[in-house]
Amino acid sequence: xxxxxxxxxxxxxxxxxxxxxxxxxxxxxxxxxxxxxxxxxxxxxxxxxxxxxxxxxxxxxxxxxxxxxxxxxxxxxxxxxxxxxxxxxxxxxxxxxxxxxxxxxxxxxxxxxxx
Numbered sequence: 001x002x003x004x005x006x007x008x009x010x011x012x013x014x015x016x017x018x019x020x021x022x023x024x025x026x027x028x029x030x031x032x033x034x035x036x037x038x039x040x041x042x043x044x045x046x047x048x049x050x051x052x053x054x055x056x057x058x059x060x061x062x063x064x065x066x067x068x069x070x071x072x073x074x075x076x077x078x079x080x081x082x083x084x085x086x087x088x089x090x091x092x093x094x095x096x097x098x099x100x101x102x103x104x105x106x107x108x109x110x111x112x113x114x115x
Contacts, residue, residue, distance in 0.1 A: 001031045001047040003061045009039065009052040016041045016048065023050075034060050 006012040013023045020043070027042035029035060035049035036058075056064055 001049075003032070003035070003049045003051060003059050005051050005053065005056060005059075005062075005067075007053060009050045009055075012050045013039070013041065016043075016050070020044075021048070 004012065017023050021041040022043075023041035024038045026037065027040065029037075029040055029042075029047065032040060032047045032049045035047075036055075039050050039055070041048045041050065051059055056062075056067060
């Protein structure tokens with residue numbers, strides 16, 4: 001039986017109720033026994049547990065790591081891409097900074113020689 005993630009779990013539960021599900025009213029939990037009763041819905045064809053975004057760590061079928069991998073779109077850590085893009089930028093900024101220091105010293109030397 002599925003566990004669902006919804007940005008708006010209360011609305012999702014209301015839609016399920018309007019479709020004939022018994023939600024949050026003490027229906028027998030045969031399969032999703034660890035689902036909080038307020039988030040549980042029983043239908044004639046099965047059971048559903050609706051989680052909000054803040055309750056993802058409480059889910060039993062999907063782990064936060066699996067969700068993170070799916071959102072990242074690959075097995076690696078999502079922050080690796082931002083670091084890979086930042087290193088060349090930092091090198092460029094460092095080079096510009098050093099060039100500014102060198103140019104500043106040269107300008108000061110020329111000014112001193114003229115006086």
